């Protein structure tokens with residue numbers, strides 16, 4: 169949310185000594201922005217602590233695409249990242265990359281509040297805040313840059329406290345004046361996001377609710393840190409927004425992607441193992457879901473399934489419920505139930521990859537060494553989805569199919585910006601690839617490596 173300006177400094181810190189070679193011109197066109205964002209993602213990926221959970225990624229994509237239509241973003245692709253971070257944070261990076269910490273679900277109560285956060289992030293993209301920040305960057309001194317690089321590295325690795333102490337360090341004054349650039353952008357993102365949120369059929373008040381949470385979080389930290397108290401962004405932004413709320417007209421509430429019980433189920437899954445905030449939404453309803461997950465994690469699959477079956481129907485018959493039912497029945501061997509849950513999700517969300525990935529895991533559970541055809545098509549359409557390659561890796565390992573293992577590792581390396589490793593894996597895949605098998609997957613990886621290298 170607040171670290172938008174910081175993002176371009178991440179770019180600087182990631183690219184190390186090449187930092188000063190990055191200019192606003194790199195982001196001047198949409199295509200440049202997309203290429204730049206993808207290169208940034210490959211370099212940063214390892215430090216983002218991704219949650220490679222197909223259901224979470226599909227859902228986040230669906231939310232983002234629904235909102236994206238409300239912005240002037242043309243054909244910009246969306247890259248949805250579910251992250252393990254526990255802080256209340258989300259970010260937008262150039263070229264349609266949106267990352268969301270699972271920690272946000274501790275405080276959020278509804279899909280429309282999540283949408284408020286996503287609308288704010290998409291507004292940063294539609295208003296081209298990265299480009300505009302970078303264009304103003306000559307106003308920031310080298311010393312400030314170094315401080316910022318440290319702050320951002322700390323934020324990206326989830327060390328919030330380290331980030332705060334860096335802010336308090338010697339460069340604090342410079343850092344503060346540089347941070348103030350972003351305040352106008354934050355307000356703009358709130359305002360544009362608010363309008364988009366309403367048009368997408370979500371209660372505009374949710375934006376205000378989210379800013380209230382942000383303000384509370386800031387006032388909590390400012391008891392310890394004077395710096396933050398001089399920047400009551402959350403409170404300022406909230407009163408700004410409340411004035412605008414009254415002007416939102418013709419709002420029609422639409423139907424959410426997830427029903428309310430479905431969202432509550434999903435929320436419980438996301439906040440597993442996290443400490444609930446004192447004033448946050450009640451986590452009471454999560455108790456049985458969390459003990460079910462505990463049994464699952466310790467290998468007591470039948471016990472976990474029994475707990476699942478004991479949940480009220482309005483929880484079980486949700487998409488989050490089907491996702492869990494798939495995971496549980498794969499382990500207990502109730503494959504008819506797995507099939508049925510997979511088909512239901514696929515029927516409602518034909519674009520989702522989760523059902524096809526689940527079918528790979530079903531083939532493994534049933535000791536059927538045939539890679540489902542549909543997953544291969546998905547790999548051609550969406551090679552940037554890491555979860556596909558992780559599924560291929562599981563399949564290769566289960567059936568000792570080396571060629572698939574090398575292919576999966578090649579893509580994994582490529583998506584993490586390790587071009588040499590990707591090439592090595594590709595060579596190994598070529599050497600072990602059965603001559604009777606279609607060669608096109610190898611060409612696809614080859615092309616992708618060459619394209620990424622050229623950036």
Ligand SMILES: [Zn+2]
Nearest residue numbers: 169170172354
């Ligand atoms: Zn923001």
